[in-house]
Amino acid sequence: MQLPQQLLDSLTGVAGFDKEAFIQVHESGEQVTSVRVNAAKASMVNGEWSKGQIPFKIDQLELSTNNKIPWSSNGYYLPQRPAFIFDPLIHAGAYYVQEASSMFVEQALTQTTDISQPLRVLDLCAAPGGKSTLLQSLISADSLLVSNEVIKSRAAILEENSIKWGGANVIVTNADPTTFERLPNFFDVIMIDAPCSGSGLFRREREAIGEWSEQNVDLCYQRQQRILAAVLPSLKEGGVLIYSTCSYSKEEDEHIADWLMDTFSVDSLPLVIEASWGIVETQSDKHRAYGYRFFPYKVKGEGFFISCFRKQDGGRSVIKPPRKSLLQKASKNETGIVQPWLQAGAPVQLWKQKEEILAFPQQLEKELLTIVDNVYVRRAGIAIGKIAGNDLVPDHALALSTIINPAIVAVTLKKEEALQYLRREEVSLSIGHKGWTLVQFEHYNVGWIKVLPNRINNYYPQGWRILKRGTADSANENS
Structure with missing residues (x-):
């Protein structure tokens, strides 16, 4: 692996940089694999993650406390990389494949913010969804997460991963950062995992080496400034x-921190880190702003940088919901049809957009209407389905949600049967029940089938189906 000499030269003098160790770790070929468990769908029992009585394993690999990522509540290293695409549990949203260093976002949020309070959180550059699903796992049920991606194709991947995670208090948007200027002082927290030159991914994505240049670093620095300038007005005071x-x-990290403090009324926030973690604390040249850099020869993870700031001006937002909205509350009749499909007492309001019924937390009604009125929304809350006569045609998102009625009839599939289902192939089962039926694998909901008198219809989403038939998994870890 030939690392760019200009990069090596530019890092000389950076705190924690060791040129020989840096080159060696990139030439080693070592790959680190890590996952984060969805605690809304699994629970820790006697030191083991499980669902019902089934111990949680990934391709027969146990999630051991010995392999826990120290800065993450639910993150684990795996001893090897399994073929994730052929594990039904990942399609059920039981866990997410996420790079370990980026899970440090948990510390950034919990050390700077009271997550027990209702929050409005924006993840601005959110695809493919790693940080969004992490944020959604941390905030309270009466908090709002707006998960945004500007690129349409990547927004579709973000939406898919958000659906699999199953939370109701999430709105997935597809908008340019400038769009959020319409929401002054609206958010309590803004997460920006900014587009960058990608040198921290060299070990994992070797093609990124050929794309790196000093010119690209400078272009990213300018792009990062534009993104921050566009979205900072939507962050409230404090x-x-x-x-x-x-x-x-440093141009994309410490220099951006100094630019932020030159341009806006923000204070740098220090974080507490354990020495054993191997994370390097840095300070910017001008304002001594705190940053945290991850070198892969010091931590078990990829290259990463993070910095936190508190805004000192702007005040709070005043929400004025639109008089007329694209959303309408579901009728009494529609609500009666949907209610048996949901957990008893689920604190959600049912809405209707065109023919689709969706569920969203009751206490976030004003926030929902405000976002829908100002930003292009791909998905809000849980898509429940469509009403046909007096029946519900359930949406795939309902099957994977955390608000579905656990009493709904379900059938448990073995692994090969589950993979057939996930390929959207015909599934042969002997079921006495007729009609809509949940498909489960090891107690995790995977989707819907409809049992008819002479056949079974597979309703797994066409665009999500598994196309591969081998055992190799070339998919990249998600950030």
């Missing part, structure tokens, strides 16, 4: 900005 990159370059 709100927290979490800024991160997967770049080692």
Whole structure:
């Protein structure tokens, strides 16, 4: 692996940089694999993650406390990389494949913000969804997460991963950062994992080496400034900005911190880190702003940088919901049809957009209407389905949600049967029940089938189906 000499030269003098160790770790070929468990769908029993009485394993690999990621509540290293695409549990949203260093976002949020309080959180550059699903796991049920991605194709992946995670208090948007200027002082927390030159990913994505240049670093620095300038007005006074990159370059990290403090009324926030974690605390040249850099020869993870700030001006937002909305509350009749499909007492309001029924937390009605009125929304809350006569045609999102009625009839599939289902192939089962039926694997909901008198219809989403038939998994870890 030939690392760019200009990068190596630029890192000389950076705190914690060891040129020989840096080169060696990139030439070693070592790969680190890590996952984060969805605690809304699994629980810890006697030191083991489980669902019902089934111990949680990934391709027969146990999640051991010996392999826990120290800065993450639910993150674990795996001893080897399994073929994730052929594990039904990942399609059920039981866990997420996430790079270990980026899980440090948990510390950034919990050390700067009271997560027990209702919060409005924006993840601005959110695809493919690692940080969004992490944030959603941390905030309270009466908090709002707006998960945004500007690129349409990546927004579709973000939406898919958000659906699999199953939370109701999430709105997935597809908007340019400038759009959020319409929401002044609205958010308590803004997470920006900024587009960057990607040097922190060299070990994992070797093609990124050929794309790196000093010119690209400078272009990213300018782009990062534009993104921050566009979105900072939507952060309220006292709100927290979490800024991160997967770049080692000071231009995209410490220099951005100094630019932020030159341009806006923000204070740098220090974080507490354990020496054993191997994370390097840095301070910017001008304002001594705190940053935290991850070198892969010091931590078990990839290259990463993160810095936190508190905004000192701007005040709070005044929400004025629109008089007329794209959303309408579901009728009494529609609510009666949907209610048996949901957990008893689920604190959600049912809405209707065109023909689709969706569920969203009751206490976030004003926030929902405000976002829908100002930003292009791909998905809000849980898509429940469509009403056909007096029946519900359930949406896939309902099957994977955390608000579905556990009493709904379900059938448990063995692994090969589950993979057939996930390929959207015909599934042969002997079921006495007729009609809509949940498909489960090891007690985790995977989707819907409809049992008819002479056949079974597979309703797994066409665009999500598994196309591979081998055992190799070439998919990258998600950030």
